[in-house]
Amino acid sequence: MPEATVARLPLYLRALTTLAERGVATVSSEELAASAGVNSAKLRKDLSYLGSYGTRGVGYEVDFLRHQITREIGLTQDWAVVIVGIGNLGHALANYGGFASRGFRIAALVDADPGRVGEEVAGLKVRHADELEQIVQDLGIAIGVVATPARAAQLVCDRLVAAGVTSILNFAPAIVQVPEGVDLRKVDLSTEMQILAYHEQRKNGAALALTAEQAAELAEAVNG
C-alpha cells in the first residue's frame, strides 16, 4: 500500500466517523471525498487497496468501511504509549482526550527532572527516565512520544529504541537518527510556521508583516 494512501486513511476514518454519528448509512465516493477534502478518484483508488468494498451504483456502507479501515490501520487493538518529557507540551499531550478515543492508551509518563517525578498528571504518576527500559518492557509499549528539549531528543530516542520501542513520534525540533526497522515521524511546529511565512511573503503579506516601527519609517519615506 502506497505511503500516501496510508497517510490518508486516518482522514477517511475521521470523515466516516462523523457521517456515522450523523446516522448516514451509505456514502458515495464523491460525498466521502468532499468531506475528507480530496479528489474522488484518489479516494476510490485508495479504498481499492483495501479490497472491493463498494457497491456500484450505490456507494460504500459507512460502518463496514469504517471497520475495514480500522482493521487495516491496526486500531482494533489498543496501543500503549509512553510520553517522555512532561513539560509544557507533555502536559497538554497527557491531558489530551483525543488519544484514547482513537485506540491509543497513554500508559506511562516519564521525565528526567527529579522535581517532576511523582507529580500526578492526567491520573498517572510521572516516573523517572532511568526506569524507561523497565516501563517499556513491563507495559508492552511499542510507541514512544518525545516531548523533551531538542538537545535531549537523540539520547531519549536511543534509549527508547534500546528498550524495544519501534515507533517514535518526535516533537522536538531536532534531526534524530534511528536504526532500520524503527519508524520515526516528527511533528515540527516551527517548520510549519515557516512554510506559511514563505507563502505569506509572496502574497500581499509583506505589508502585514511590518512592525509598527517599520510602518512608521515607511510612512515617513513615502510622505516626505
Added chain:
Amino acid sequence: MPEATVARLPLYLRALTTLAERGVATVSSEELAASAGVNSAKLRKDLSYLGSYGTRGVGYEVDFLRHQITREIGLTQDWAVVIVGIGNLGHALANYGGFASRGFRIAALVDADPGRVGEEVAGLKVRHADELEQIVQDLGIAIGVVATPARAAQLVCDRLVAAGVTSILNFAPAIVQVPEGVDLRKVDLSTEMQILAYHEQRKNGAALALTAEQAAELAEAVNG
C-alpha cells in the same frame, strides 16, 4: 520553487544554525545533508533554487547561506501571530519559546470562554473571540493558529479569514475549507499516531499490541 523544497528549507536552516553555534564557517553539501538527514544531491538541488551560493571544491559559507534561506523564507521580519483557543494546547503553544527565536511573535491570545478571558498567559491577557477582527486588524496579524475543539474549527477559520488572516495553522482534527488565496496547514497528531500504528502492525508489532487480557487468552489457546 517546488513545494517539497520549501518544506525542507527550515530543516536546512536549523542544521546551519547548529553548525554556526559550533563555530563551523563552511560546510559541504555532503556534511550539511547528513546533519539535515537528507540526500546530498537533493540538498544541492534545493539550494540551487536560491541561486549559486556554493563554491566548487569548497562548499557553502554557513553564515551567508543561513542569511539567504532566512531571507527566502521571509524570516527577516517578524510575523505577528494570534492563537485562538487557549485550552490545554493553546497554553503550551503560548508558553513555547521556540516561536520568538524563529521570527514569530505571538501578538494575541483569544478564547470564546468568558471564564478564560482576562487570564494572563505568557505575559498576554486572553481576549474574547468577539474582538478577533479588531485584534487582527490593529496588530497587523497575518498568521492564525487554531487550537479550539474540532467542532469550532471551521467557524474560527472563517472568522480569521474574514478578519484578514491569510495563513492558518490548524491543530484541530477537522477538515476545514478555506477560500483561494488562504494557506491552510494542519498538524494532526492522531493521524501521525495512526500512521505509526499501521507500520507497527506489519512489523513484529502485533504481539506488543496485545492487552494483558488478550495475552492471557493467547497463552491459554497455545498451551491448552
Added chain:
DNA sequence: AGACGCTTGTGAACGTGTGCACAAAGTTGC
C-alpha cells in the same frame, strides 16, 4: 602555469503520486 583533487550544479532516468475518463457492474423503474 599546469596538473590534480574536491565539490558544486544540473541533465537525465527513474519512481511515486494524481486525476481523467470509461468500461464494468450494480440498482431502479417499468
Added chain:
DNA sequence: GCAACTTTGTGCACACGTTCACAAGCGTCT
C-alpha cells in the same frame, strides 16, 4: 426482463519529486 441511470474500480497519461552520475569550476600544490 430490459433499458436507463448511477457509481465503482482501474488503465493510462501526466506531473512531481528523487537520485544518479558527471561535466564544469574552484582552490591548492608543485
